[in-house]
Amino acid sequence: MPTSDAPSGWRKARRRAARALGALLVLAAASYVAYQFAGKSPQGAGCVVRSGDDSFELTQSQAANAATIAAVATARGLPERAVTIALATALQESRLDNLDHGDRDSLGLFQQRPSMGWGTAQQIMDPVYSTGEFYDGLVKIKGYAGLPLTVAAQKVQKSGYPEAYAKHEADATMLSAALLGRKAGALSCRTGADAQDSAGGPAGDPARVAAALKREFGAQARPKTAGEPARTVSVPAAAVGKAAGGTVQRGWQLAQWSVAHAQALKVSAVSFGDMRWQAARSGSGWQKLPEDAEPVSDGGGGGFVRITVAQ
Structure with a gap:
């Protein structure tokens, strides 16, 4: 262990090492914060869905993506169960963020891979397109509306962690009821315009x-x-x-x-x-x-x- 009479060169080297370690810790903390708050709206903006005593918070971009998933289902005449399955899947795969990265070449709301035939990278990054591709796969599953959510989602996604979809079912069910209009006024957003x-x-x-x-x-x-x-x-x-x-x-x-x-x-x-x-x-x-x-x-x-x- 160094003592107070250690050579001055050794003490300087130790100080440099401490500063470098401190810088690395600051960088790591900044990276963590950036990851955790990626896609979050500034100035307190954000959205919330309420149902009784329950609520679910989203960023503006997440809410927009969720609303798009519900709208595409409506355009196709699909039932509410299809929307719930799609929302739970997107919550697990991307947190409802339209990600430009993922495992290997996975992209978008549903982490679809161009190399697996889901479309081009540009197409998959379009929420309307990627949602349509998910529903195309879902409706091919006989009796999907009566299957457990994890089973239906897994048959489309073929994920390495199929049981993970289950933890999002309650939130996806609440979102579906609001975004299909079954719960009037259940979704509201703060845009930040109040203070502007x-x-x-x-x-x-x-x-x-x-x-x-x-x-x-x-x-x-x-x-x-x-x-x-x-x-x-x-x-x-x-x-x-x-x-x-x-x-x-x-x-x-x-x-x-x-x-x-x-x-x-x-x-x-x-x-x-x-x-x-x-x-x-x-x-x-x-x-x-x-x-x-x-x-x-x-x-x-x-x-x-x-x-x-x-x-």
Whole structure:
């Protein structure tokens, strides 16, 4: 052990080694933090799904990806069980983040591999495409809706850890109920706009919102950008698939899809029925429209969703 009378060169070398070790520890800590918070939205932004006393938190990008998984299922006429299986799978494979890396050449929400025939890397990094590929595999499984979730997911994914999907079933079930509109107002997001100057944010494009709706829900979505205000997209709830809950359920699916994509599409407000979500007041979640405001309805009980983008 060195003593106080050790040569000065030895003491200097020891100090250099200590500094190098300290730098490595700082780098390791920074890397850990970067990994843990990859994809997290800044300034406290994020989303939450609530069901009774239970809740599940997501980043804005995770919520958008989850909403896309539900929308693609609706466009294909798939049941809620298919959405639950897909969401649990994506939670296990990627945490609902659209990863550009993984084991070997695995990519995307479902960690699909170009070398295994799932598509090109560019295709797999498209959430709509990769979700469609997952559902293509799922519907080929006879009686998949009645199988244990781990069995159904494994038949598609062929994972080395098939039992891992089971731990996500409860969260995926809660997400499915919200993102398919069965739980009205269950999903809300904080965009960070509450603390910003409303005039200082980037402008949105109604045409971009309409294109995203058509791409994820299919041509039947029929969004319209005409009317007042000009930066609002209106979507008939009845135009988006069929559900046991009818057009009210589909309306809530569209409304919560819009909130989940609010950050990416620069959405400033979403209205359905007598409820409204506003980016500038996103911390308050879904709120009742003012008493003197006209409910968002077509007068026939069907209603439509209004999506307003930032100007």
